[in-house]
Amino acid sequence: xxxxxxxxxxxxxxxxxxxxxxxxxxxxxxxxxxxxxxxxxxxxxxxxxxxxxxxxxxxxxxxxxxxxxxxxxxxxxxxxxxxxxxxxxxxxxxxxxxxxxxxxxxxxxxxxxxxxxxxxxxxxxxxxxxxxxxxxxxxxxxxxxxxxxxxxxxxxxxxxxxxxxxxxxxxxxxxxxxxxxxxxxxxxxxxxxxxxxxxxxxxxxxxxx
Numbered sequence: 399x400x401x402x403x404x405x406x407x408x409x410x411x412x413x414x415x416x417x418x419x420x421x422x423x424x425x426x427x428x429x430x431x432x433x434x435x436x437x438x439x440x441x442x443x444x445x446x447x448x449x450x451x452x453x454x455x456x457x458x459x460x461x462x463x464x465x466x467x468x469x470x471x472x473x474x475x476x477x478x479x480x481x482x483x484x485x486x487x488x489x490x491x492x493x494x495x496x497x498x499x500x501x502x503x504x505x506x507x508x509x510x511x512x513x514x515x516x517x518x519x520x521x522x523x524x525x526x527x528x529x530x531x532x533x534x535x536x537x538x539x540x541x542x543x544x545x546x547x548x549x550x551x552x553x554x555x556x557x558x559x560x561x562x563x564x565x566x567x568x569x570x571x572x573x574x575x576x577x578x579x580x581x582x583x584x585x586x587x588x589x590x591x592x593x594x595x596x597x598x599x600x601x602x603x604x605x606x607x
Contacts, residue, residue: 405583406442409504415522417476420504423512425566426527426574428557429538435527435574436508443504451509453485453497460556464516472520475501510557513566526570528584531558 412420424436433450440446449471454463470483478501484493499505507517513524527534531554539550567573573584 402438403442406439409439409443409523412522416472416520417478417501418503419475419501420522421475421520422504422506422523422525423517423521424506424508424525424527425511425513425570427529427531427534428510428553429534429536429541430527430529431576432508432527435525436506440506444502446504446506447499447502448506448508449499451507451512452488454483456486457488457491460553461511461560464514467517471499475499475505476520511560511564511566513569514564518569523572524566524570526567526573528567528573528575
């Protein structure tokens with residue numbers, strides 16, 4: 399049995415937080431492994447929908463997507479309706495055709511800022527990928543290559559400014575830390591302080607890369 403299924407089972411039991419939906423945020427620094435975690439959780443949650451915040455950000459505005467997210471996604475889901483949003487095409491630098499996001503029992507939102515102040519009232523759970531900014535950004539730069547170096551310079555400055563004004567880690571319900579042989583989950587009210595309440599062998603899963 400995939401150990402991550404234990405976390406997925408816990409998420410299923412949470413009270414709905416956005417209409418009929420249990421909205422789960424996966425936040426952390428760029429390059430920390432958020433997309434991989436969200437994808438694996440989604441697969442264990444009957445292919446739960448995943449909203450990638452990269453689809454809402456743009457070259458001109460990395461973090462001012464709250465109004466669009468609220469109007470196009472949060473409000474429809476809160477009414478039990480299908481949400482529709484236009485994802486941003488980072489190559490064409492324009493918005494693409496609309497996508498649908500069904501009000502499934504669990505919906506995942508992953509990306510930098512998923513646990514920001516404006517979204518937390520709508521969340522059933524906030525998971526933070528606990529990898530330091532410098533290490534996360536270095537992983538991201540290696541992944542994207544030197545051609546995107548200038549973009550990363552802009553991004554890291556904007557991300558640092560965002561988290562300085564609107565931190566997520568201190569509000570996380572659980573920290574997720576990558577180990578040489580998997581992940582470690584730190585949960586409970588002292589998670590952000592690094593106090594381990596619930597780590598067992600069954601809480602360790604395969605690494606994302």
